[in-house]
Amino acid sequence: MSEFIVFIFIGLLFLLIAPILIAVIVYRDAVKRKLKSPIVWALIAALIPFYIGLLLYVLIGINQPDQRIQP
Numbered sequence: 001m002s003e004f005i006v007f008i009f010i011g012l013l014f015l016l017i018a019p020i021l022i023a024v025i026v027y028r029d030a031v032k033r034k035l036k037s038p039i040v041w042a043l044i045a046a047l048i049p050f051y052i053g054l055l056l057y058v059l060i061g062i063n064q065p066d067q068r069i070q071p
Helices: 002-032 038-047 052-061
Strands: none
Touching: 002 038, 002 052, 038 052
């Protein structure tokens, strides 16, 4: 019975921590790349289930042109 409780605890911990870590990583990357809406990308990556949001960021967000002003 205790193994089951540990398994449930680890599963819930993973389900709660993974989206938060994904959001932080995507936000930092989007800020570094000077994208227009890093908060929106972080929310998309964290809240769309089954890592589809993270996949969307990798396929679409990273390919967006930088918003930096070129000298």
